[in-house]
Amino acid sequence: MICPNCERNLLRKERTGNICSHCKRRYALDPKTNSLRLNDLRVRRIATGLTDNGRIRITPGQLWYALSRKRLREAEFAPGCAGGALVGGVLVSFWAIFGKLPFMLYVAGALLATALGIVIARQMGAGQGIAPMTRGSFRSEALAEWLQVYGSLPAGVVDDGGQPWPRRPADAPAPHAVLVCPDPSIAAFLAADGLPDRHGIALVQGPEHVTALLPALPPRGPVLVLHDADARGELLLRQLRDTHPGRPIVDAGVSLRTVRSLPKAVPYREPERKPSAEEMHRLTALGEFTEEELKWLAQGWRFPLVGVPPVRLLAVLDRLAEQIGRGVDAERRHAAEVGFMTWPAAAGNGPDPAGGR
Incomplete structure (x- = not known):
């Protein structure tokens, strides 16, 4: 491997303990000692590409997927x-x-x-699509080593731990829309790149947070749903539509049918996220999926939001948010012209003057 500090080519015996025998400096990752075969230069190169040369910020979850794609394609049961x-x-x-x-x-x-x-x-497919290093292990192993050596995450990477969903101040203006995003990596990514603030959107974790915000939304203010292309993601979208009839529920997530047709999309499986029989029964009862799609979902296959190129995901959401903003502004202008509501102050004060639409 190449030393990330002095750029000398090192044999295995020349880098004992992750220390270069030439420059005597330590590095974080050795491809011979981690299951993703990572080295520091590769991590930096991939991170630079994902951040569009530093133009945007990304999260460890997005970095993990990009570094895992090759191994996910190669994954097999009992290799060798x-x-x-x-x-x-x-x-x-x-x-x-x-x-x-x-x-x-x-x-x-x-x-x-x-x-x-x-x-x-x-x-029969045993071992296919199972990452040799999980997202959790990537954080606790690879990134822990990186932090120990360099003291911070790779350039352009922001932490997605803790509570990445922004808290809305009590005096914050009424949002144009609500964006539901259960994935903490994507929530942290959107918050770090300013999408919620830029478009006046409330970013929340799950359906339980939507209800509390509905009184502050315009009558036709939509709820956008960002979800993985998997069984739980599809059920999340249907749950919100069933819970809030009459409210526009926009599928902003990864389309299962579309992503399965893309040759470069690399799905994976997490055994602990394999859908239950009850969840599969609910999906089957919808009548919206083919037999092949249901089989794929039942086996636990999924394509995650963290697998969408960050630049593309941000651009798509920016365009969608701009369209929503224009629509809401048009409704507000019309309401002001006919004179039966004032936004956003009226949104949280008493019953909806539009008749509870």
């Missing part, structure tokens, strides 16, 4: 084990036959059966 078991089984078979050790045939049979089992498991 099938070949090893097969070769071992063949060698032990020859040993048993020519050495006249019939009991070793049992060992050979077990090794060959193991190789066959691994091949069958791979054909």
